[in-house]
Amino acid sequence: MNFKHLIAATLGAGLMASTAIAGGHAAQGRDGNVSIIYWQAASILNPYLSGGTKDIDAASLVIEPLARYDENGSMVPMIAAEIPTVANGGVSEDLTAITWTLKEGLLWSDGTDVTANDVVFTANYCMDESGGCQQLAKFADIESVEALDDLTVRITFTKPKPFPYGPLVGSTTPVLQAAQFANCTGEAAPTCTEENFNPIGTGPFVVTEFRANDTITMAANTNYREAGKPAFATLTFKGGGDAASAARSVLETGEFDYAWNLQIAPEILADMEAKGMGTVVSGFGPLVERLMINLTDPSPDLGEARSTVANPHPFMSDIAVRQALSMAIDRPLLVEVGYGKAGNVTCNVLPSPAIYNSPNNAGCEVQDIAGANALLDEAGWVRGADGIRAKDGVRLSILYQTSTNAVRQDFQALIKQWWAEIGVETELKNIDAAVFFGGDQSSPDTFQKLFADVEMYANTFDGTDPEAYMGNWACSEIPSPDNAWLGGNMPRFCDPAYDALVAEMSGTADIEERARLAIAMNDMLMQTYTIIPLVHRGNVSARANTLEGVKLNVWDSQLWNVADWSRAE
Amino acid sequence: MLNFTLRRLMFTIPTLLLISFIIFLILDLAPNDPTGNLPLTIPPEVREKIRASLGLDAPMYIRYLLWCQQFFINEPLNLFNEWFGWCIGDCEGRLRVTSWATRSPVVDLIAERMPQTLWVVGMSYLVGILIAVPIGVISAYKQYSWFDQAGTFISMIGFSVPTFFTGVLLIVIFSVWMPNDSFFWLPSIYDTTLEVVDWSSFGQQVRQMIMPVMVLGLYNAAQISRFMRASMLDNLSQDYVRTARAKGLKEKTVLLVHVLRNSMIPVVTVIALGIPQIFGGAIITEQIFKVNGLGQLLIIGIQGADIPLVQTLTFLFAVLIVLFNLVADVLYGLLDPRIRYE
Numbered sequence: 001m002n003f004k005h006l007i008a009a010t011l012g013a014g015l016m017a018s019t020a021i022a023g024g025h026a027a028q029g030r031d032g033n034v035s036i037i038y039w040q041a042a043s044i045l046n047p048y049l050s051g052g053t054k055d056i057d058a059a060s061l062v063i064e065p066l067a068r069y070d071e072n073g074s075m076v077p078m079i080a081a082e083i084p085t086v087a088n089g090g091v092s093e094d095l096t097a098i099t100w101t102l103k104e105g106l107l108w109s110d111g112t113d114v115t116a117n118d119v120v121f122t123a124n125y126c127m128d129e130s131g132g133c134q135q136l137a138k139f140a141d142i143e144s145v146e147a148l149d150d151l152t153v154r155i156t157f158t159k160p161k162p163f164p165y166g167p168l169v170g171s172t173t174p175v176l177q178a179a180q181f182a183n184c185t186g187e188a189a190p191t192c193t194e195e196n197f198n199p200i201g202t203g204p205f206v207v208t209e210f211r212a213n214d215t216i217t218m219a220a221n222t223n224y225r226e227a228g229k230p231a232f233a234t235l236t237f238k239g240g241g242d243a244a245s246a247a248r249s250v251l252e253t254g255e256f257d258y259a260w261n262l263q264i265a266p267e268i269l270a271d272m273e274a275k276g277m278g279t280v281v282s283g284f285g286p287l288v289e290r291l292m293i294n295l296t297d298p299s300p301d302l303g304e305a306r307s308t309v310a311n312p313h314p315f316m317s318d319i320a321v322r323q324a325l326s327m328a329i330d331r332p333l334l335v336e337v338g339y340g341k342a343g344n345v346t347c348n349v350l351p352s353p354a355i356y357n358s359p360n361n362a363g364c365e366v367q368d369i370a371g372a373n374a375l376l377d378e379a380g381w382v383r384g385a386d387g388i389r390a391k392d393g394v395r396l397s398i399l400y401q402t403s404t405n406a407v408r409q410d411f412q413a414l415i416k417q418w419w420a421e422i423g424v425e426t427e428l429k430n431i432d433a434a435v436f437f438g439g440d441q442s443s444p445d446t447f448q449k450l451f452a453d454v455e456m457y458a459n460t461f462d463g464t465d466p467e468a469y470m471g472n473w474a475c476s477e478i479p480s481p482d483n484a485w486l487g488g489n490m491p492r493f494c495d496p497a498y499d500a501l502v503a504e505m506s507g508t509a510d511i512e513e514r515a516r517l518a519i520a521m522n523d524m525l526m527q528t529y530t531i532i533p534l535v536h537r538g539n540v541s542a543r544a545n546t547l548e549g550v551k552l553n554v555w556d557s558q559l560w561n562v563a564d565w566s567r568a569e
Numbered sequence: 570m571l572n573f574t575l576r577r578l579m580f581t582i583p584t585l586l587l588i589s590f591i592i593f594l595i596l597d598l599a600p601n602d603p604t605g606n607l608p609l610t611i612p613p614e615v616r617e618k619i620r621a622s623l624g625l626d627a628p629m630y631i632r633y634l635l636w637c638q639q640f641f642i643n644e645p646l647n648l649f650n651e652w653f654g655w656c657i658g659d660c661e662g663r664l665r666v667t668s669w670a671t672r673s674p675v676v677d678l679i680a681e682r683m684p685q686t687l688w689v690v691g692m693s694y695l696v697g698i699l700i701a702v703p704i705g706v707i708s709a710y711k712q713y714s715w716f717d718q719a720g721t722f723i724s725m726i727g728f729s730v731p732t733f734f735t736g737v738l739l740i741v742i743f744s745v746w747m748p749n750d751s752f753f754w755l756p757s758i759y760d761t762t763l764e765v766v767d768w769s770s771f772g773q774q775v776r777q778m779i780m781p782v783m784v785l786g787l788y789n790a791a792q793i794s795r796f797m798r799a800s801m802l803d804n805l806s807q808d809y810v811r812t813a814r815a816k817g818l819k820e821k822t823v824l825l826v827h828v829l830r831n832s833m834i835p836v837v838t839v840i841a842l843g844i845p846q847i848f849g850g851a852i853i854t855e856q857i858f859k860v861n862g863l864g865q866l867l868i869i870g871i872q873g874a875d876i877p878l879v880q881t882l883t884f885l886f887a888v889l890i891v892l893f894n895l896v897a898d899v900l901y902g903l904l905d906p907r908i909r910y911e
C-alpha cells in the first residue's frame with residue numbers, strides 16, 4: 001500500500017463522517033477543519049499585552065468584547081444584550097456614564113457563568129499602571145467601572161464622552177475571565193504565560209494547542225451561545241513566511257482557506273487569482289498613505305531648535321509651494337503602481353467611514369504640472385541655471401523621508417520625478433520601519449522628530465470614531481523637545497480655529513453634527529496643503545472558493561464573523 | 570588529550586562571557602524599539618509605560634547583569650527542577666529569561682522549535698553529506714571525466730543559486746503546477762503540529778520534508794563535495810598511494826581504505842564546524858516553507874526588537890560554535906596520528 005492510497009483512504013473516511021453529520025441538521029462542527037494563514041505569526045492571545053494585529057485577530061476567535069464592529073462599521077452586541085444609547089437610556093443624558101447589560105445565560109468555554117464581575121475585572125486589569133497594558137488609551141478618562149448586579153456594568157467617565165464606546169468595544173479590548181486571570185494583574189501580567197496563551201473565552205473556538213510565533217490549533221467551543229455554530233469542528237491558525245507565499249497557499253495550491261493582509265504587487269495577485277481556486281477580497285478603512293509637510297525649519301544648524309515651531313520653514317511656509325507639490329502628483333498612477341485593487345485615489349485624510357468623507361476637495365485626482373508651474377511662477381519662485389526654483393536665495397530643495405518598504409521607495413522615485421518637472425529638487429531617504437516608527441529618543445530618524453522637509457507614511461484609527469484621530473493636529477499635539485517628541489502633529493500645524501473645532505467635537509454627541517465638524521477639520525488640513533493625501537489604502541485578503549460567509553471587516557478583526565463561516569457544498 | 574580538552578573548556582568560559590557581553594552591547598546600541606512595530610494608534614505615553622514594564626528604563630549594566638542572572642543561574646536551576654524534580658531556592662517565583670513578544674520563557678520557545686529544525690535542517694545536512702562524499706570521491710578518482718565536470722557544474726549551481734530561488738522554484742513545480750491529487754504533489758507549507766503516529770502520518774511527514782530537505786541538501790552537498798574532491802586529489806598523488814598499489818593491493822582497497830580515510834580528516838573538520846549551523850536553522854529556507862524553526866524564531870525576534878530572545882538565541886549559537894570548534898580539534902587528534910595534543 002502506498003502513501004497515495006493511505007491518504008485517499010483517510011480523506012475518504014473523513015469525508016463520509018462529515019457528510020453523515022451534515023445529513024442530519026446544521027450541527028456544530030459539521031464542516032471539519034478550516035485553516036487560516038497569517039504571514040505574521042501570532043505571539044500571544046492576550047490583546048492587552050500585544051498591539052499586533054495578528055495577535056488581536058487570533059485572540060478574537062476565542063475572547064470577545066461587549067460589542068464589535070461589523071463590516072459596515074456599525075456596532076453589533078457580542079457579550080452585551082444591546083448597544084446602549086442615550087435613546088434607550090444606556091448612556092446618561094450628560095454623556096458621562098454608559099451602562100451595559102450582558103446577555104443572559106452566557107457561559108465561558110469552561111462552563112461557568114459570565115458575569116458583570118468579569119467585565120469590571122478586565123477594565124481594572126488594563127487600567128493597572130504596572131501591567132504595561134497596550135490598550136490603555138481605550139480606557140482613558142474613566143472614573144470607575146462598577147457592577148450594578150450580575151449582568152449590569154456601569155462605566156463612569158471623568159468628563160462627558162460623546163462617543164462612550166471606547167472601553168471593551170472592538171477586538172482590541174475583549175472581556176477576560178476574572179477567575180482565570182485573578183493572579184495575573186499588575187506586574188504579574190506578563191508572567192502568566194499559560195493564561196496568555198490559553199485564555200478562556202466566549203468566542204466560537206477554544207485553544208487546544210498554542211505554539212508561539214507558529215501555529216495555533218483550536219476546536220469549536222461546545223458552550224458557544226448560538227446553536228449549530230461554528231460550522232467547523234477545528235481551526236488551524238498558521239503563521240510565518242511572507243505575503244506572497246500566503247497568497248499562493250490559498251489561491252494556487254489550495255492548502256489554506258483564508259490568507260490575511262496580502263500587500264503584494266497587484267499584477268502578481270491577479271495572476272494567482274486567475275488559477276480559480278480562491279478569491280481576493282478587499283475592504284477600505286480609514287488608512288491613508290500621505291505626505292506630511294514640515295512647517296518648521298529642519299536645518300541641522302538650529303541645534304536644539306531644529307524642527308520646532310520657533311523657526312518657520314524657509315519655503316514650506318509658503319502655501320503656493322505646498323499646493324504646487326500636491327498638484328504635481330499623479331495619484332491614479334500611484335494607486336496603479338503600488339496597490340491595484342487595494343487602493344483608491346483620495347483627496348482627504350479622513351476618507352472613511354463614508355459620512356465623514358468630505359466632498360469639497362475633489363480637484364486632486366488629476367495631475368496638473370502646468371498649473372503647478374504657473375502657481376510657482378506667480379508666487380515669485382524663479383528657475384535658476386540648474387532648473388531649480390529659488391526666491392531670495394532660498395532654493396526649493398527637499399529632503400523627503402519614509403520607511404523602508406518597496407512600494408514606498410517606488411512612490412518616492414515617482415514623486416521625485418514629478419517634483420523635478422516643477423523645478424523642485426528632491427533628496428530621498430528611507431529609514432528602517434522599526435527606527436522610523438520607534439520612539440527612540442536618541443535617534444534623529446524618528447517620524448516624530450521629522451528632521452526632513454517631507455515625510456510619507458500611512459495612518460489610521462481604531463473603530464469608527466475619528467475624534468481622537470482628528471485631534472492629532474491640534475497645537476498641543478506638536479512634538480518637540482519639551483514633550484520628549486511625543487504627539488501626532490507631525491506637520492507642526494497650529495491654528496486656533498482648528499483647536500476650536502476639536503474642542504467643539506469633544507462636546508457634541510449628535511452624529512450628523514460630528515460629521516460636519518470632522519469634515520471641516522479635514523478640509524482645513526487639505527486646503528492649507530499641510531497634509532497631502534496620496535492613496536486610500538484597503539485591506540486585501542484571500543479566501544478559498546469553498547469557504548463561505550467571509551465578510552472582510554476593516555473596522556474590527558478580519559476573523560470577526562468566523563462563527564458564520566462554512567464550507568460550500 | 571584529556572588535559573588539553575579540559576584546558577580548552579576552561580578557556581571557553583571567559584570567551585563566552587565576553588561574547589555574551591558584546592552581543593548585549595550590540596543589541597543595546599542598535600536603534601531599535603520593541604514598541605516600534607505597534608500600530609500608530611497606540612499613543613506615545615502608553616508606549617512609554619510599555620517600555621517601562623519591559624524594564625527598559627533601567628541602566629544598561631543592570632539589564633545585562635539581570636540577563637546573566639536569569640540565564641546562568643535561574644534557567645539551569647529551572648532545568649534541574651523540571652528534569653529531576655530538585656527544587657533549589659524559589660521554584661515558583663523564579664524569574665526566567667522571558668520574551669517580550671510572547672511573554673513566555675525563551676528557553677521553552679527554543680525547546681518547542683528544536684524538533685522541526687533538527688529534523689529538517691539536520692536531515693538536509695545528512696543528505697548533503699551522503700550525496701557529497703561519493704561525488705567527491707568519484708570526481709577526484711576520475712578527474713576531468715564527464716562525471717567530474719557534471720559534478721563540478723552541479724556543485725557550482727548548488728553553491729551559487731540562492732535557496733530562496735531554488736525553494737520557490739520547487740514550490741512552483743511541485744505545489745502549483747502539479748495537480749493537487751497527483752502522487753507527486755508536495756505541500757508548500759510545513760505543518761509543525763503533525764505528529765507521526767502511523768504510516769499515513771509518517772508519509773505526510775516525509776512528503777512535507779522532501780522539498781526543504783532537498784533545497785538545503787543541495788546547498789550543503791555542493792560545499793562538502795568540493796572539499797572532498799580537493800582532499801582526495803591531494804592524497805591520490807602521495808607516495809603512500811603508490812606504495813599501496815606497488816604492494817599489489819586492489820584498487821578498491823587503495824581508494825576506499827587508504828586514500829578515503831586520510832582524505833576524510835579535513836572533511837570531518839569541515840563537517841564538525843558546520844554542525845552549529847544546523848541549530849542556527851536555515852533562516853531563509855525555514856521562511857519559504859514555513860518550517861518555523863529556530864531560524865524563523867530568530868528573525869521574528871530581530872524584527873520585533875525582542876532583545877531577550879535574540880540575546881539568548883545568539884548566545885546559544887555562540888556556545889555551539891565554540892564547542893564544535895573544540896570538537897573539531899579533538900577529532901583531528903583522534904583521526905590523525907601525527908597530531909597529538911600534550
